[in-house]
Amino acid sequence: MKAKIFVTLKQGIHDPQGQAIYQSLTTLGFQNVADVRMGKLLEVDLKETDQEKAESTVKSMCQKLLANPVIEDFRYELLGP
Numbered sequence: 101m102k103a104k105i106f107v108t109l110k111q112g113i114h115d116p117q118g119q120a121i122y123q124s125l126t127t128l129g130f131q132n133v134a135d136v137r138m139g140k141l142l143e144v145d146l147k148e149t150d151q152e153k154a155e156s157t158v159k160s161m162c163q164k165l166l167a168n169p170v171i172e173d174f175r176y177e178l179l180g181p
Contacts, residue, residue, distance in 0.1 A: 101145075101146045101148050101149060101151075101154050101178055101179065101180045102143060102144070102145055102146070102178070102179045102180050103142075103143070103144045103145075103146060103154065103158045103176050103177070103178055103179075104141065104142075104143055104176060104177045104179065105141070105142040105143075105144065105158065105161075105162060105166060105174060105175075105176045106139060106140070106141055106174065106175050106176065107139055107140045107141075107142070107162070107166060107167045107172050107173070107174045108137060108139035108140075108172065108173055108174075109137060109138070109139070109171060109172055109173075110171055110172060110173050113171045113172075115136075115137050115138055117138035118135070118136040118137045118138040119136070121136045121138065122135060122136040142166060144158070144161070146158070151178065154178050155176075155178065158176050158178070159176075162174045162176065
């Protein structure tokens with residue numbers, strides 16, 4: 101089973117990378133861009149076939165290591181049997 105994990109900064113947290121990308125896009129002529137927020141995508145292959153166990157494992161990984169709960173949110177998708 102594969103997990104796709106999306107980690108993003110919480111609303112209200114300053115995002116300097118997003119701002120740099122925003123400024124570069126507007127400099128390149130993309131004037132219709134309103135805002136940019138930067139995040140991370142992680143793909144994790146799990147040796148698990150049980151959906152509930154896989155969800156529990158992924159949630160635990162995010163809470164313990166992959167996301168900083170003070171400033172980041174996470175969501176995930178499980179793919180495969």
